[in-house]
Amino acid sequence: xxxxxxxxxxxxxxxxxxxxxxxxxxxxxxxxxxxxxxxxxxxxxxxxxxxxxxxxxxxxxxxxxxxxxxxxxxxxxxxxxxxxxxxxxxxxxxxxxxxxxxxxxxxxxxxxxxxxxxxxxxxxxxxxxxxxxxxxxxxxxxxxxxxxxxxxxxxxxxxxxxxxxxxxxxxxxxxxxxxxxxxxxxxxxxxxxxxxxxxxxxxxxxxxxxxxxxxxxxxxxxxxxxxxxxxxxxxxxxxxxxxxxxxxxxxxxxxxxxxxxxxxxxxxxxxxxxxxxxxxxxxxxxxxxxxxxxxxxxxxxxxxxxxxxxxxxxxxxxxxxxxxxxxxxxxxxxxxxxxxxxxxxxxxxxxxxxxxxxxxxxxxxxxxxxxxxxxxxxxxxxxxxxxxxxxxxxxxxxxxxxxxxxxxxxxxxxxxxxxxxxxxxxxxxxxxxxxxxxxxxxxxxxxxxxxxxxxxxxxxxxxxxxxxxxxxxxxxxxxxxxxxxxxxxxxxxxxxxxxxxxx
Numbered sequence: 171x172x173x174x175x176x177x178x179x180x181x182x183x184x185x186x187x188x189x190x191x192x193x194x195x196x197x198x199x200x201x202x203x204x205x206x207x208x209x210x211x212x213x214x215x216x217x218x219x220x221x222x223x224x225x226x227x228x229x230x231x232x233x234x235x236x237x238x239x240x241x242x243x244x245x246x247x248x249x250x251x252x253x254x255x256x257x258x259x260x261x262x263x264x265x266x267x268x269x270x271x272x273x274x275x276x277x278x279x280x281x282x283x284x285x286x287x288x289x290x291x292x293x294x295x296x297x298x299x300x301x302x303x304x305x306x307x308x309x310x311x312x313x314x315x316x317x318x319x320x321x322x323x324x325x326x327x328x329x330x331x332x333x334x335x336x337x338x339x340x341x342x343x344x345x346x347x348x349x350x351x352x353x354x355x356x357x358x359x360x361x362x363x364x365x366x367x368x369x370x371x372x373x374x375x376x377x378x379x380x381x382x383x384x385x386x387x388x389x390x391x392x393x394x395x396x397x398x399x400x401x402x403x404x405x406x407x408x409x410x411x412x413x414x415x416x417x418x419x420x421x422x423x424x425x426x427x428x429x430x431x432x433x434x435x436x437x438x439x440x441x442x443x444x445x446x447x448x449x450x451x452x453x454x455x456x457x458x459x460x461x462x463x464x465x466x467x468x469x470x471x472x473x474x475x476x477x478x479x480x481x482x483x484x485x486x487x488x489x490x491x492x493x494x495x496x497x498x499x500x501x502x503x504x505x506x507x508x509x510x511x512x513x514x515x516x517x518x519x520x521x522x523x524x525x526x527x528x529x530x531x532x533x534x535x536x537x538x539x540x541x542x543x544x545x546x547x548x549x550x551x552x553x554x555x556x557x558x559x560x561x562x563x564x565x566x567x568x569x570x571x572x573x574x575x576x577x578x579x580x581x582x583x584x585x586x587x588x589x590x591x592x593x594x595x596x597x598x599x600x601x602x603x604x605x606x607x608x609x610x611x612x613x614x615x616x617x618x619x620x621x622x623x624x625x626x627x628x629x630x631x632x633x634x635x636x637x638x639x640x641x642x643x644x645x646x647x648x649x650x651x652x653x654x655x656x657x658x659x660x661x662x663x664x665x666x667x668x669x670x671x672x673x
Contacts, residue, residue: 193292197283197299201276204303208272208312210544213264216555221315222580223604225267228254229611230603240405241412243603248357249317271319275312278319278508279303281326286512288333289473297515302507306440306539311504317358318504324358325365325505327351332369332476335392336376336383345395353402360409361502364491366399368483376475383472422499425492429499430485436500437507440539442547448538456531463517463524473516477509548663554581557660557668561633564658564672565589568633570625572617574640577668578604579612582635593617595634597643619647626651626673634671 217225228250230239235247253270260266282302286295302308311318331348334341348369355362373392376383384392423429435445435453443449469478484506492498518529558565558581565571565586573579575597583589596616599605617625626632627650636644648654652673660668 197280200299200303201279204276212268212313216553218551224315226580246357267315272312275319278322285330290516294515298511301511306543309543310441321358321505324351324355325508336472340388349395349399352399356406364487368480371483372475372480375479422496425496433500437503442542443539452535459524459528463522466522477513554585558585561670564633569631572634574636576639577635577637579614583612623650632673636669
């Protein structure tokens with residue numbers, strides 16, 4: 171029989187045990203600390219394009235989002251629906267929009283504690299909660315008005331339900347809980363189709379071997395309980411199969427090993443930690459230390475099934491799914507901190523020779539990642555707030571404001587609510603919600619390339635706003651009109667990310 175992993179009984183572990191004599195009080199303290207970390211600088215950086223989409227998409231109406239929107243928008247509408255309710259209470263300022271993610275992220279802390287306690291023990295649960303509270307990646311997504319922080323909650327309940335189902339007497343309540351959480355997760359993000367499939371593969375693996383956790387009758391109960399999940403997944407499959415919805419994913423580069431490693435490194439060390447000279451190297455050392463630790467003392471079968479097998483299955487499935495059209499970007503792994511946090515906590519406490527090196531590299535990664543996460547920095551994505559200030563004098567004098575084909579109206583109108591009518595340079599792009607539906611919320615009308623050229627040649631004072639993807643349309647325009655009077659660039663770090671050209 172495989173020996174379960176043991177938690178070290180040295181002074182480190184006993185010190186933690188002293189702290190968890192009152193776990194409720196400790197968890198409250200951790201949640202307060204996590205909230206403070208997530209609120210620091212939450213409105214320091216301007217909303218970027220995806221967050222602006224989260225702001226305006228709910229204004230298309232619940233009826234649209236839950237019907238036609240299913241076949242046009244790659245992300246299911248549950249997050250947008252809940253975010254609309256939240257902003258109805260707390261407003262649509264940067265703080266109001268993003269605070270929903272901050273609260274969801276904080277709520278994940280007691281959940282990961284319960285998961286760690288269920289699979290390993292109280293000490294592991296507390297350490298996992300500490301990791302969840304301090305992980306730079308979790309703080310980052312807690313300050314973003316997108317679905318990824320919210321996703322931690324249904325994933326945590328799914329894993330907790332799996333863990334309880336694999337422990338005798340294999341209760342039906344766990345099956346019901348898994349199904350409910352899985353349906354919630356599916357309507358948060360389409361990649362949860364693969365996460366649900368990975369969970370089922372992990373459960374199926376529990377029927378294999380001499381010391382299996384469940385029998386075939388229990389597996390049959392699992393399958394029956396997931397019939398409602400399969401039915402609920404049908405509309406999500408509409409998103410996956412819809413060519414209109416997939417138009418919004420064309421920017422993701424083809425699958426490569428580099429992108430997989432980059433997504434894993436980003437998730438581990440944080441998005442602002444330099445990948446070169448630290449991120450990749452630190453990630454490599456940590457994974458090697460984890461591998462040595464597992465080799466010295468294998469993980470007990472139940473946590474290995476719920477956490478390890480599920481994670482490996484998901485990575486294999488997402489890689490296979492990306493062969494045809496890549497969907498691997500760092501943010502789709504944001505939820506993996508729920509299982510990985512417990513795995514890492516258990517290894518930080520396991521009595522192996524790799525424990526000290528693992529503790530050291532984990533401490534270094536968190537210290538460096540937190541330093542970069544909490545340090546004020548220039549915006550790395552779509553600094554619309556600064557850009558609107560930059561072009562404010564031109565906005566007052568221009569006769570025609572034109573937004574290039576890939577430049578939606580949300581940033582300009584959010585940061586300049588009094589902005590008058592604008593024109594959308596129509597190049598007949600593949601239809602998406604962003605270029606077909608959202609513009610109807612604003613006083614924006616289309617203009618063809620020929621009409622734009624005619625307006626400039628006719629002496630109209632034109633101000634053209636562009637993103638880098640729009641540059642491919644620029645040479646043809648510039649070749650047909652007089653030289654522009656000036657150009658204003660707004661940078662994201664070292665790169666130009668928004669520009670204005672004036673005639």
